Amino acid sequence: MRLTIPKPRPRPRPVTPADAARPAVRVVTDSTACLPEAGAADGGPVVVPLQVLTPDGTRREGVDITPAEVARRIGAGQRLTTSQPAPEDFADVYRGLAAEGARAIVSVHLSGDVSGTVTAAAHAGQRAMVPVRAVDSRTAAMALGFAALAASSCAQAGADAVHVAARAREVAASSRCLFLVDSLDHLRRGGRLSAGAAALGAALGVRPILEIVDGQVTLVQRVRTRAAALDRMLALAVAHAATMERPGVAVHHLGAPERAAAAAGRLAEVLNVTPVVTPVSAVLGTHAGPGALAVVVAELGRHEH
Structure with a gap:
């Protein structure tokens, strides 16, 4: 044994x-x-x-x-x-x-x-x-x-x-995620924006403001110039933040750090917050393309554990 x-x-x-x-x-x-x-x-x-x-x-x-x-x-x-x-x-x-x-x-x-x-x-x-x-x-x-x-x-x-x-x-x-791109081609090729919306946003001399609404990329507004589009996007973000008790604010960019810093400075002055500033992720940047600029606002207050 x-x-x-x-x-x-x-x-x-x-x-x-x-x-x-x-x-x-x-x-x-x-x-x-x-x-x-x-x-x-x-x-x-x-x-x-x-x-x-x-x-x-x-x-x-x-x-x-x-x-x-x-x-x-x-x-x-x-x-x-x-x-x-x-x-x-x-x-x-x-x-x-x-x-x-x-x-x-x-x-x-x-x-x-x-x-x-x-x-x-x-x-x-x-x-x-x-x-x-x-x-x-x-x-x-x-x-x-x-x-x-x-x-x-x-x-x-x-x-x-x-x-x-x-x-x-x-x-x-509670959030809004607004963004500008220099070209809609990247979003359209990647299937993140319909061909119809891409065609509407690509009209000559028009800068589209885009937003993620209920999970999908949506064309919010068309503005004539890049400067006017940036002004309008920041105004939409400020209006949304004004409804909040403690807004969290972020600015993202792909290859446009100076534009992102300037946008963050404007938001900080108006909202009295310090925005998070980071490059957009590599994956999101692949679909948005170089020059993309985004602003995010979300409610961080009104909550008890």
């Missing part, structure tokens, strides 16, 4: 002070949120990168490619496309957060009408070790970013996953 010696069971990883400080509910978002700093190490949103498909390979935004490189490549005549993360990318993140002690995850993402990102997150969540709530923000850029940050604040305050997901939806729904 052979004696079988049982193999020793692996010891669980000891809980560190950093683990104890992390909230039980963690928030995941994607790179189109344009967050200036993810802050994942401090319990903030964990960012999953989308992909830019270039002639020489696939690049993960924020990892292998920057908005400045996207602007340079488009300016050189390259045709770029984009792709959502694979469900496995989300599964890896969810698995890591569960290992760190997360008991639930709220995954907040780019509008499902323009990307399959939230669908990939939901599919991965069905197989995760902990409950995952996938939230379609119905928006993008810092309208998504503000929603993810607000949700993360709720999670760090001890709120449960239902509350955290509701907070993400609340902030996203």
Whole structure:
């Protein structure tokens, strides 16, 4: 009779002070949120990168490619496309957060009408070790970013996953995401704007103001000059912020830092806030094109944990 010696069971990883400080509910978002700093190490949103498909390979935004490189490549005549993360990318993140002690995850993402990102997150969540709530923000850029940050604040305050997901939806729904582009061709080729809307916006001597409305890119107004279009876009943002208790404001650009800084300065003076200023994400920049300028306003007040 052979004696079988049982193999020793692996010891669980000891809980560190950093683990104890992390909230039980963690928030995941994607790179189109344009967050200036993810802050994942401090319990903030964990960012999953989308992909830019270039002639020489696939690049993960924020990892292998920057908005400045996207602007340079488009300016050189390259045709770029984009792709959502694979469900496995989300599964890896969810698995890591569960290992760190997360008991639930709220995954907040780019509008499902323009990307399959939230669908990939939901599919991965069905197989995760902990409950995952996938939230379609119905928006993008810092309208998504503000929603993810607000949700993360709720999670760090001890709120449960239902509350955290509701907070993400609340902030996203309060937002306006307005933007200008130098050409509508990139949006039209990428399928993010209908041919009819592109034709209306491309009339000679007209600058279109665009907005993400209920998840879709919509033509809001046509203005005769770039300067007038910028003035009108800022006026729309200011009017929306005026209805808010504590507006969060962001300005994005692709290859136009001076224009973004000037726009942010004007908003800061009128609204008495300090706007977040960042390049638009590489993926969003691929569809907007060089010279794009965006303004986001979202309500960050009127909430109790």
